[in-house]
Amino acid sequence: MSALARIALTAYRWAGVVLFPCAGILLAVRASKGKEDRSRRMERLGHAAANRPHGPLIWVHAASVGEMGAVTALMREFRRAGIHVLLTTGTVTSAEIAANRLRDEVIHQYVPIDALPAVRRFLDYWQPDLAITVDSEIWPATLQSLHDRRIPQILVNARLSDRSFARWQNHAKVASSLFSKLAMVIAKSDLDGERFRDLGAWPVTVSGNIKVDTDAPSVDMELLGQYQRQIGHRKTWAAISTADGEENVAAMVHRALKAHMGQLSIVVPRHPQRADEIEAMMVQQGLTVARRSRNDEITAETDVFLGDSIGEMGLYLRLTEIAFVGRSLVQGAGGGNPMEPAVLGCAVLSGPHVENFRESYQRLVRHGSARVVRDAETLAKAVHFLMNNPLARHKMGDAGIAAVQDMRGALSITLKALEPYTNPLTVKARLEPKAAAGE
Incomplete structure (x- = not known):
């Protein structure tokens, strides 16, 4: 990492620590405008509102409704393998849809804000074995904290818009420092894969768009x-x-x-x-x-x-x-x-x-x-x-x-690419109940 990139990322992390006491006020203002769930805004500060289940757990972050829909089938595959899924989203609408569509299949929480106190509190409690982020959500404090704890973070259905790619290119050294910390990127197109490689991500594979593999929207x-x-x-x-x-x-x-x-x-x-x-x-x-x-x-x-x-x-x-x-x-x-x-x-x-x-x-x-x-x-x-x-x-x-x-076919390609990370968790999920029974 270059000295300039190190200074920029360190400044970002410390700014999050210094401004963290003001986060509650900001969230309250957003809640008054309907942009936050007033009754659950403490989750955004890293406080858990559900029990962490025993056994392996994958943290899946999908920013909003579209991203959540894209990985619903993926999360269900994890559950079939006996792996618990913690789903975080950032919008009120996505939380409502998660409650209606996924019910007891996953644990839903609001994603913590990208400030070290919130992220540390969140990770201390949930202790995920693997973190999967949908699309292009990159949060420096979260990514660094996961890297420090040796928790792999993988981008799936990853994309970079023209504007986002240009913005990252303008800060190439910072981008390289961040993207190189990702364990893997599974891009949704050849162009997206090329862009992630240019910004320092490795390894990068291309799956196609997993939204295509989702079922047709249901109806009453x-x-x-x-x-x-x-x-x-x-x-x-x-x-x-x-x-x-x-x-x-x-x-x-x-x-x-x-x-x-x-x-x-x-x-x-x-x-x-x-x-x-x-x-x-x-x-x-x-x-x-x-x-x-x-x-x-x-x-x-x-x-x-x-x-x-x-x-x-x-x-x-x-x-x-x-x-x-x-x-x-x-x-x-x-x-x-x-x-x-x-x-x-x-x-x-x-x-x-x-x-x-x-x-x-x-x-x-x-x-x-x-x-x-x-x-x-x-x-x-x-x-x-x-x-x-x-x-x-x-x-x-x-x-x-x-x-x-x-x-179609992106879901199977994604699952295959994830196997080095998910197969050990599947084995662990199968063995742990037996170990618990023998205790």
Whole structure:
């Protein structure tokens, strides 16, 4: 490690120690804004709110909902091997989904803030045998603490966006110092693998995107039938995972097509807590809105079905065959995950800004299952075309299912790469109950 990198990382760690007494105030402010769980914010300071089970334990960190969904199947494989799983996330929404979707399969805690007192308290209590981080979450104090304790940390489904890679390149010596402490990086694309190697990570392997190996999002069939009856024979399209500004685009598309299509528009914002302002904007434009959170009925007069609930993407996507994936018309947002609509046979539309899912979109476009639009006008034209051309719509949907099938296999590659670290834990899990019985 260079002297400059050592000074920078030491300053970062000591800043965390010095400012740690203020962390409680910051968390309280965030809780007042709904960004922290008020009743569980002590977990963010490293305090445990659950018992540490006896036996081997893998700590899996998934920053938010998308990352958690990507590694759900991976965590279940660990559990089948008898290894306990501690899942940490950083958002209130992800905690709610973990409680609903994973129940007693894993132990959920909020991730401790990256300050030495919190990290030390967390690791002293949980004592994980292995730490697995999803995507690109790198926290210097946590990584150093794991390294000091000889707890391997591995990145899975790892990616580096254009912006993140450029930022790390500007601090190459610090990056090399940090990334070299990782036990392994399992990247989701060749480009991501190359970037991690350039920044000092080793060994690096490429698995593909494990989000492709996840099951299609589940649905309450009774609820689905209820909404299908309410919608009747109306044509539908959906704008999902939308960022601020894209709901207005969806409203513009709806108004452009309404006179001669009479369609129902389904809008699912990435952050459901924005639903009040989204509804107000749409009502101001003369649109009638039904909200899922209020259990509003969809009537013939309803213009927009606002999907402001958590964990029900499977419902919204099964109500349509056309899905615009948001965070893609806003520069810098990175794009949304197109795999959920593709696996359900939806024709996929997207804006051009999809750097976080570049390879997935390239594969879908090559298969003919996704199209790129530039703005509200081209989106309206694409939606209009697909609504009026069932043959083209179904061809895109079938191509999406085929593309997803071709891209599967990342989960098995990831599990194989992890075997040097997980196999000893599997053996330990099998032997420990016998040892305990003989005591």
